[in-house]
Amino acid sequence: MKRLLIAGLAALALTSSAWADGDAAAGATVFAQCSACHAVGAGAQNNVGPVLNGVVGRPAGTYPSYRYSSAMRKSGLTWDEATLTQYLKGPDKLVPGSKMIFPGIASDTDLANVIAFLKQQKAE
Template sequence: ADGDAAAGANKAKICKTCHQFGEGAKNAIGPVLNGVVGRKAGTYPGYDYSEANKNSGITWDEATLKVYLKNPKAKVPGTKMSFVGFQKDSDINNVVAFLKTLGPD
């Protein structure tokens, strides 16, 4: 089922430790997440990605994000994203629904 973007926005506060999104977002510990749905991994301008992320061959879409956010290091071995992942599928579905609302810059 589709997630709840409003609930996902609340959960995405966790991501803000490392990522910026919304108007005026800049790369920080992690890359800007605006426009991430539909983006080829490792391509946000000006961000210094790990080789693992850059070479993952992933295009971030609903399906790949759901697997990644469950366990980032399992989906992209060697990623420097140090986030353990969400346990609850409902949290993941909601966060992905929220990410889909973020337009490109």
């Protein structure tokens, strides 16, 4: 019985870890809804929203040549996975007064996938 419990816990840990990593290819599909305002990849330019190359690990409100809201510049956030997850669920809840008008991503799977996609977008 003890071995079965340990095996079950190990399987759960592996499953949770795999989910938390997300699927970058599926995240590219989720990112399509972001691409109306944001760009990624070689030669990306600021648009309605800033370029998201290198966003994971970057302090909020710091991408060059983008005019951020005062709320975003003063937020003190750094875009790690946990902060991105919270923000993308409801941007106005985490940073009231930011310029991002987006209802949020409800699906935890979609959130994990789009973050996995963003992690692949390295700063230029």
